Amino acid sequence: xxxxxxxxxxxxxxxxxxxxxxxxxxxxxxxxxxxxxxxxxxxxxxxxxxxxxxxxxxxxxxxxxxxxxxxxxxxxxxxxxxxxxxxxxxxxxxxxxxxxxxxxxxxxxxxxxxxxx
Amino acid sequence: xxxxxxxxxxxxxxxxxxxxxxxxxxxxxxxxxxxxxxxxxxxxxxxxxxxxxxxxxxxxxxxxxxxxxxxxxxxxxxxxxxxxxxxxxxxxxxxxxxxxxxxxxxxxxxxx
Numbered sequence: 001x002x003x004x005x006x007x008x009x010x011x012x013x014x015x016x017x018x019x020x021x022x023x024x025x026x027x028x029x030x031x032x033x034x035x036x037x038x039x040x041x042x043x044x045x046x047x048x049x050x051x052x053x054x055x056x057x058x059x060x061x062x063x064x065x066x067x068x069x070x071x072x073x074x075x076x077x078x079x080x081x082x083x084x085x086x087x088x089x090x091x092x093x094x095x096x097x098x099x100x101x102x103x104x105x106x107x108x109x110x111x112x113x114x115x116x117x
Numbered sequence: 118x119x120x121x122x123x124x125x126x127x128x129x130x131x132x133x134x135x136x137x138x139x140x141x142x143x144x145x146x147x148x149x150x151x152x153x154x155x156x157x158x159x160x161x162x163x164x165x166x167x168x169x170x171x172x173x174x175x176x177x178x179x180x181x182x183x184x185x186x187x188x189x190x191x192x193x194x195x196x197x198x199x200x201x202x203x204x205x206x207x208x209x210x211x212x213x214x215x216x217x218x219x220x221x222x223x224x225x226x227x228x229x
Contacts, residue, residue, distance in 0.1 A: 033215075035217070042219060043206065043222070045216040045218070048216060058216060104215060107163075109160050111160050
């Protein structure tokens with residue numbers, strides 16, 4: 001058990017809909033990351049938050065948005081869903097914001113499996 | 118840009134066989150290198166890491182050495198077990214950034 005929790009575990013929805021994925025980081029971790037795992041794209045970084053502020057952005061679509069709340073939990077919002085958004089979405093957390101170097105271990109949650117029909 | 122290339126899978130071995138999964142990277146400067154493992158139905162777990170050249174990461178009998186001259190971080194284990202069956206991901210973080218850049222993953226199956 002990594003200490004990172006994600007809800008829901010599974011989500012089935014229809015094209016055009018909007019969903020919210022939730023992540024609670026390990027106790028004391030200030031950074032939260034979102035990754036998408038799909039068969040064709042592999043594991044891709046979406047976005048990082050550190051202590052409530054956006055720190056880095058990856059291949060995140062404009063239809064997707066995220067935020068980190070004062071209690072440090074994070075939500076990933078996916079809207080106008082398309083079939084191609086079906087994937088496993090992982091949240092990870094790490095202690096926080098070293099500006100130099102990148103050797104911090106990230107701890108991954110179990111993921112939310114999204115199926116868009 | 119930064120990238121990671123892993124050997125093509127899937128890999129199937131018999132129990133107690135020697136394992137090597139190749140990983141090479143492209144990055145400027147001095148990235149940190151990681152191996153993560155994903156067991157069926159679970160999230161990713163850190164297996165080992167190395168943060169500077171010539172460092173060796175090791176855990177649960179697995180080892181990998183950060184080789185800057187060959188830009189490689191190959192994963193090895195001397196004697197695999199059925200319980201090692203999983204998908205293995207090589208990854209890097211670049212200096213000044215914390216996002217992980219992953220290879221495509223290698224599915225390993227160990228037969229008894």
